[in-house]
Amino acid sequence: MTNLSNIVEILAKQALGNSGQQNEQGGLGGILGSVLGQLGGNTSSANAQGGLGGILGSVLGQLGGTSEQPRSNTAGVSNGSAVLIAVLPLVLAWIQKQGGLQGALDKLRGQGISSQVDDWISTGPGDNAAVNPQQVQSLFDDAEIEQVAQETxxxxxxxxxxxxxxxxxxIDSLTPQGEQTSKTEANADIQQVLNLVSGFLNR
Structure with missing residues (x-):
């Protein structure tokens, strides 16, 4: 197993503002259910916007009031945690489009950030090397970015x-054994998380 579910869980908890409600439900599914369960009374506004990222953005945009910083105007929420989890399926889907983890790593190295990629894969101590937003900009479809931007x-x-x-x-969470990590296993975990998110949204 990779550690992908751990990073999803952390981001989901951040989006919930670390409120107590997610602790009542077990595991990643329960936490994502708490996040996505916010769709309840807001289905009409969420359904008006298309795509997985859009619905996640709509849902998590409603969570501004549960974050540490009080929000007086939910219409203008700029919720960092909401954006982080809204881009999560975007990044995972992008990895799949490259043919899986190995293809994504090759593509990233082709962007001139080989040293950062090596650091993310490394099992050594310390934080992951930072990457400049400009260095990832060309990797993603502008229309998808625009959609997430609008909806968050x-x-x-x-x-x-x-x-x-x-x-x-x-990338770090998908390579817990560094270069020795099974790419097949990593790709299966990506699909599992995407299925989990899609499953909640399609209920």
Whole structure:
């Protein structure tokens, strides 16, 4: 097993503002259920916006009041945690589009960030090396970025910043044994998380 579910769980808890409700339910499924369960009374507004990232953005945009910082105007929420989890399926789907983890690593190295990628895969101590939002910008479809930006009500640059924050954590969590990690296992875990998110949204 990779550690992908751990990073999803952390991001989901951040989006919930670490409120107590997710602790009543076990595991990643329960926590994602808490996040996505916020769809309840807001289905009409969420359904008006298309795509997985859009619905996640809509849901998590409603969670502004549960974050540490009080929000007086939910219409203008700029919720960092919401953006982080809204880009999560975007990043995972991008990895799949590259043919899986190995293809994504090759693509990233081709962007001139080989040293950062090596650091993310490394099992050594310390934080993951940072990557500049500009270095990941060309990797993602502009229309998808625009959609997430609109639905989380933040500038597109904030979406790229969120991707540059989440991407190192995702690659790190997918390679717990470094280069020895099974790419097949990592790809299966990516699909499992995407299925889990999609399953909640399709209920």
């Amino acid at each position: 009500q933040v500038p597109k640059q904030d979406v790229y910043s969120a991707i540059s924050s989440v991407l190192p954590q995702i």
